Amino acid sequence: MPHMSDIQKVIEIEVLRYNPETDKAPSSQVFEVPFTDDMSVLQGVQYIKDYLDGSLSFRWSCRMAICGSCGMMINGVPHLSCETFLRDYYPARVRVEALNHFPIERDLVINMEGFINKLESIQPYIIPKEPRTLAQGEYLQTPEQLNLYEQFSSCINCMLCYAACPQFGLNPDFIGPAATALLHRYNVDSRDGGKEERMDLVRSEEGVFHCTAVGYCSEVCPKHVDPANAVNQNKTNAAVDYFLRFVSPKGGAK
Amino acid sequence: MSKRRPYVRPMDGWWRKNPYFVEYMIHEGTAFFVAAYAAVLLVGLVRLSQGEAAWNGWLHSLTSPWYVLFHLAALLAITYHTYTWFKIMPRTMPPVVVGGERLPAWAITGTGLAVAAAAGIGLLAFVWGMAR
Amino acid sequence: MKPTLKRSNAPIFWALFGAGGMLSALFGPMLVFITGLAIPLGLLLPADALSYPKMLAFTQNFIGKGFVFAVIALFLWHAAHRIFHSLHDIGIHAGTGAKLACYGSAMVGTVIAAYALLSIGF
The missing domain is CATH 1.10.1060.10 (Alpha-helical ferredoxin)
Structure with a gap:
């Protein structure tokens, strides 16, 4: 009988993908990401890259809201993904897209x-x-x-x-x-x-x-x-x- | 050849996609009531310049239920305009420093709304005074 | 490689927008209440508050004339500017056409108001 806290929570992260070499236009892809309450959206996206799809592209650096690299649209709102937490969206699905109004180079990477x-x-x-x-x-x-x-x-x-x-x-x-x-x-x-x-x-x-x-x-x-x-x-x-x-x-x- | 092909997303319907923008469009929309009310006043002014009978005719036309309904809607819309005008004001005006401290946003909005209330009451008092 | 920058004429329209926005924020609701509800419905105010002799005297007065002109003209310019930008917001970039329709109506309204106020006399 597992202890309650041992039960792994899984959140769905919907990512707007775009590969300029193969795609005409961006399209959504949903990933199931196991997470803990201390995980940011950035960490969720990093999990996808590390374990589910290594081709996912995004920018990040400091993980502490000072470098300004990891801005994304999260459920349609511009946020730094490193200071936005998956727990605040669970159990609903969270939608992650490249920053609005900028051309998309690839996936979550915009042209600045x-x-x-x-x-x-x-x-x-x-x-x-x-x-x-x-x-x-x-x-x-x-x-x-x-x-x-x-x-x-x-x-x-x-x-x-x-x-x-x-x-x-x-x-x-x-x-x-x-x-x-x-x-x-x-x-x-x-x-x-x-x-x-x-x-x-x-x-x-x-x-x-x-x-x-x-x-x-x-x-x-x-x-x-x-x-x-x-x-x-x-x-x-x-x-x-x-x-x-x-x-x-x-x-x-x- | 470069494999880059930056994708520009369309802006269609952007104002429906975020509650903040929906509110923005609503307060921008108050302009239609401001314009329509100004047009009503303009007609009144022209009728005034045409003499007593014309003016009284205009005054009487305002008692029609359609006009009353319009003015009720205009009152709501323009009051909302007043609220949003002073709500955004802390962002649109230069900082106000009082006693070395920057005036907080709520104080600017509050002052604006208080001045608007005073202006409205003053106007009512003036018309009241003119009538007696 | 600095591009040549063209000075924008927006300050004229922006200033009129701001003045009209402020005037309508301060007096708009009460004006609507007085002329559109209180007088037609006989609420609160004496029935003859806006009678012909009173309004004539008011608009013959220099300050009264100025107030009526400012309210009508600036309300129109405020609304024209906002509506022009809203058209752009919803994707109607008609350029000259939209500009003419918006600011043109405000200009026509302004001229009519000035003409009516002048013909009322002093």
Whole structure:
């Protein structure tokens, strides 16, 4: 007579598979995965790869919600699969898909080229207001100045916000939540003087005005970055730039 | 030749696939009531400019059950618009710092709803005052 | 290889959307209640609250005129912008056609409201 806790629980994991060499379109495959209460969805997918189908492809690294590699759609919601637990779905079946709105390279692996280009385009580094020599020493910043941007610097580039953003899905050129959050992080840094340079992108047709304030990007962010806030603050900035150029000769004259 | 063939999934029906998006479409849909109500007011304004008989005719037309039903629906929809407008506000406005602390989301939404309530009551009081 | 970026004209429509959204959030429900329910059904308010002489005086007043114009025009621009984006959301990317239908109606409504208010006089 086995002890209750010895009875192995088995959960069904439905995975969206896609092999570019053989498949016309993605299709679902269901696996029966034995699991324990401490197992994440990522561990469930790893179990499939190790014991059931070695061809299953997915990205992962740290297993502790800091590398941002293992984002997946879990029952239609963007999550880091390493901090999402199978026990919360059992006994129902759990459905795992590649992050929404990105092209699928293979199985759960998405093509992030567009996102990387966007990260580059926002000039994600401090552009000093004026040249500064070593002899002038370090920059000093007050806690208030740090508070302005700290939250926006917590992004781990997991792209869950893009998978949550229908406007990005409808128009992949939209600069989108995470890149704008990072842009804002530099714009509001007291050491930075690059706001004008970055404005070209913010106010452009690929810029912030694609956003319709759905707000779901901030909802799914595992690091509480609130990218929706960054995007919408920059709508205000772009609008000020738009209207003030008629008033002040400098504003957006470029 | 590259074996890569990235698959782009269609967006059809995306707004039905997540309760969050369903709610989004509902609050976007309140715009139809805002537009329709503005159209009703516009007709009223035009009738007002055409004289007393025209204005009274417009006022009378509003007593039809269809109009009353429409305004009941519009009241619900636009009240929902008010709620969602201030609910999303903490995400759309720059941070408000009071006494060194960032104002929490509930305080921004709460303040907005309180101001809306005050504006509504003020308007009612104004019309009441105008009537006597 | 930086692509040339074209400045978006969205701030105009976005600003009108925001102004109309705020105005309708603040006054919309009570306006609907007053004009659409309280007066037609004889609830709460004196029956002659919106009588012709009173409304004429209100719309001849500079502030009253401004309020009526702002409510009608901004409500229309708010709704036009939202509906335009909703059409895009559900996959109708009619571009110029949808834009013209949405913002065009708001513009026509704005002009009619301005004309009516001017013809009422001061």
